Amino acid sequence: MRLSVRARLTLVYGGLFVVAGMVLLGVLYALLSNQKPGSAATMVQGSDPAPPGGDVLFRTIVEDTQATTLSTLLQQGGVALLVVSATTIALGWLIAGRLVQPLHQITATARRIAEAPAADRGLHERIALTGPNDEVKQLADTFDLMLARLDQSFDGQRRFIASASHELRTPLTLNRTLLEVALAEEGASPEVRQLGSTLLAINDRHGRLIDGLLLLARSDREVTDRSYVDLADIVDHVAVSDTVKVLADPGEAAVLGDPVLLERLVQNLVENGVRHNVADRGWVRVTTRTRPDGWVELAVANSGPVVPRYEVPGLFEPFHRYGRERLVSPGAGLGLSIVRAVARAHGGDVRADARDEGGLIVTVLLPRAP
Structure with missing residues (x-):
């Protein structure tokens, strides 16, 4: 498990303080332990002659006092170092949080832009970080400049x-x-x-x-002027063909969006299913429904030639046509590109799956109208 920047900064601050405190405590212990009891005894006795056995007794008292002092230093100094270290780590956690707060703001802005349905949907947003002109603010300003140019x-x-x-x-x-x-x-x-x-x-x-x-x-632009649209009504209107059999099963599928763009989305999918089909006994099935998870689903399946699965993602690219359709297809190669753009402009998305028997199943998901 990788630690966050805040946790790593706290560990660095706390670790340096603990090491410095242990070094200081060790130096004090070494200095006190190297004191010679004899020098203290000489300073106290002076020039008066010592009674028999007095020098040995005084040296013993000094050594006991020195040992007690060293033991007290280790015990109380260790407790003090532990308390101060805990306080320092807590303060370091708070200070590190203040230091990385601008990074959280930059990350949140970048995530909102990256999670936008379309690539250019959130490029108008800026970080606009305030504060001293340090390295973090320079990073935020550079990011804002990049967004402006994009x-x-x-x-x-x-x-x-x-x-x-x-x-x-x-x-x-x-x-x-x-x-x-x-x-x-x-x-x-x-x-x-x-x-x-x-x-x-x-x-x-x-x-x-x-x-x-x-x-x-x-x-490609986000739809701002939205109205109530039921995809079932659009399917009833556009799901027709003179060349293949169209099977429509429109269930209630209410969304908020641009009626013209949504009609073009359904029409492109139906026309794509009719155009890329088989000559005999071809069919197109169009269904709409409201899913339990709050999304509206439009699915268009058709019979047709077998499409390799690795070719499916490229079908949504502009001017992309599969196989010999590049030469003989009357279309411009923009049908599915427009479908994807319209779906994402409404906060949804689209995917395609190749059928083993031939043809495709194209599924559009849009947010349900409240």
Whole structure:
């Protein structure tokens, strides 16, 4: 078991005091024990002649007195050293607590930031340690400076994604208009129409990519304006498909959040389950429920190709697509990334598990509405 910094400082303070006290007591004992009884006897008797046997008797008295003094020194000095050492250790514990209190404040702030659902959620918080400009305050100020730069970097990244996505909307809209006008002409050849249809599909795919980036940039921020939403109502609305069988089992699942983002979360999961499925007898199962531990659970399972378990964590990364879907999938590779961002923005999380028969089970956990 490792001792805390406070305990180690107390042991150092107390240990040094006890060692110093034992050394002092030992030096006093050595000095007193080295006193010669003969010198004291000579000083007392002076020049008068001593009676027969008087010198021996006086020496015996001096030696007994010296032994008694040394014994008293050891006993009472040891008791005094024990009492003072205990008092010193207690004071050292209190002083060490005052010394490490700023470290507790730094640790508590760092823990709150580290335990935030999103990586940039608590970067606005600062330690703001007050006191003398010592090593601990310099550490806290350096930590605050690091947080400020990280917060600025994350905020600049979000602004860049949003600005770039908005700027790209204009040329895509213009391209779509020009292509539709060209395809509307009666004299267009079949080759031109085929080329125009292909370019329209590419244009639409880029539009979905931009919409996904915008939504991802928005959902990365913490949701502050929340309203009452029942995920069961959203499932009833979006859990439909024309290509595979969708089995919905919506139970009461009330949460507080952004209705638009939560609808997009459910819709992305359903569309992901429909898109990555098998051609014949494919199915998607969507269930919602309120768990006894106070969490709301949304689970979307589907049939589909077998996904290796080591590939599952990477599916939540932006632009990640599994296997040959990198080339033929109509999606932008942002569906599950948006799901994770929305879940964490609402104080929840998401996980995926590969089914042995093929397909995935994606489970979203969100805090239950009070």
